[in-house]
Amino acid sequence: MASFRTSGSTATRTEDRLPPPELSSGDRLRLGPLEARVERVLDHPRLVELSFEGTRAAMFAGLAQHGRPIQYAHVPEPLALWDVWTRIAARPVAFEAPSASFALDWRTLQVWRRREIGFATLTHAAGISSTGDPALDSRLPFDEPYHIPECTVAQVARAQLRGSRIIAIGTSVVRALEAAANPDGSVRAGDGIATGRIACGTPLRVVDAVLTGVHQPGESHFELLRAFADDGFLASASTALTAYGYRAHEFGDSMLLNRQPPPNWREP
Numbered sequence: 669m670a671s672f673r674t675s676g677s678t679a680t681r682t683e684d685r686l687p688p689p690e691l692s693s694g695d696r697l698r699l700g701p702l703e704a705r706v707e708r709v710l711d712h713p714r715l716v717e718l719s720f721e722g723t724r725a726a727m728f729a730g731l732a733q734h735g736r737p738i739q740y741a742h743v744p745e746p747l748a749l750w751d752v753w754t755r756i757a758a759r760p761v762a763f764e765a766p767s768a769s770f771a772l773d774w775r776t777l778q779v780w781r782r783r784e785i786g787f788a789t790l791t792h793a794a795g796i797s798s799t800g801d802p803a804l805d806s807r808l809p810f811d812e813p814y815h816i817p818e819c820t821v822a823q824v825a826r827a828q829l830r831g832s833r834i835i836a837i838g839t840s841v842v843r844a845l846e847a848a849a850n851p852d853g854s855v856r857a858g859d860g861i862a863t864g865r866i867a868c869g870t871p872l873r874v875v876d877a878v879l880t881g882v883h884q885p886g887e888s889h890f891e892l893l894r895a896f897a898d899d900g901f902l903a904s905a906s907t908a909l910t911a912y913g914y915r916a917h918e919f920g921d922s923m924l925l926n927r928q929p930p931p932n933w934r935e936p
Contacts, residue, residue, distance in 0.1 A: 685800065688713050700734025702727065712804060738764040738796055742917055752918075758789070766794045767881045767918035768838030786827060788820040792862070794840040797887060797918070808888040812862045814844035821857040824874065828853065833876040835924075839883075839892045842866065842875050849873040868894035877926045882909050882916040896927045 690713075695706040697718070707717040720727045737752040752765035755773040777787055792814040799805055824845075827834055836842045847862035848855050853873045865888065866872075872895055883890040885906065893902060905923070914921040 691716055700730060702730035702734065712801075714799070714801060714804060740798065740917060743919060758791075764794065764796050765918045766792075766838050766840060767920070768841075768879050768922060770919070771879060771922045772837065786823050786832075788817075788823040790817065790820055790841065790844055791815040792840045792844045794838070797889065809843070809862075809865065812840070812843065813859065814847065814862055815859050816844065816848050816855060816857050818857045821855050824855050834874055835877045835879060836875045837879050839878065839880055839889045842872075842878055842892060845874045846870075846872060865891065866895050867891045868899070870895040872896070872927060875927070877924060879922055879924050881918065881922055882914050882920050884916055893925060896925050898928065901928065 691706050691709055693706055693708050697704045697706065703721045704718040705721070707719050709716050720730075722730075732749055735749075737747045737749060739747050754766060754769040756769060756777070757766075780787055793812045795809045795812050797808075799808075824834060834845070836845060843862045843866060844860075845855060846866060848857075848860055850856060851873070855874055868891070878893070878896060880889070880893065883893065885902075890902075897905075905925075909916075909921075909923070914923075
């Protein structure tokens with residue numbers, strides 16, 4: 669998936685970027701109104717750890733003022749911040765739009781409440797779909813921090829106790845809940861970092877279904893769906909979605925994927 673960045677009326681594909689400047693620990697960067705310090709250079713020229721000066725609020729305000737939304741080439745018009753802000757969004761911590769949430773609005777949540785369908789939130793730094801660098805793309809998804817409130821943990825526990833399904837809104841929510849899962853399927857509250865990959869054969873301890881965008885084979889998001897369904901089912905679904913013109917990527921269509929029972933499973 670190609671991405672690009674815009675400057676005025678011109679657009680540069682991410683894949684066509686010049687090599688990054690050589691950076692070292694202690695180097696200082698000015699990013700519009702923000703100043704940052706390079707804490708360390710990681711094991712790739714485009715991966716560095718930064719610390720920003722000023723308060724947390726000033727950092728978010730500076731990013732909103734100076735930064736640009738990550739944009740992929742299938743949307744040619746330059747995106748503004750509000751284009752990638754979902755209707756029920758709270759804190760701005762995602763690196764790109766958490767696309768599954770575009771399917772939700774406050775009216776939908778009101779209907780759910782009337783039907784006694786619970787809704788709980790967590791914070792997750794949703795990562796990117798493509799960096800434009802094949803070496804980096806092979807590492808996706810990167811480690812991503814999350815925060816799960818106590819009230820969300822309590823709602824999950826109540827749902828599990830009464831045998832209700834846990835439906836994640838997006839692959840990032842799957843990753844956060846499963847990273848915070850205990851062996852018995854309960855969820856730990858607090859801060860954490862989602863590491864590793866969820867893929868074919870990964871046991872799911874918490875999530876029963878996922879509302880997700882239409883992802884393509886080979887993407888890390890699609891690999892996560894292989895923990896919910898076998899390759900034959902996903903291939904059939906991909907064929908049907910393509911045949912009927914469903915749109916992929918972050919402004920595309922959504923689907924609800926239920927977790928399939930394991931092979932040789934029999935209902936008691």
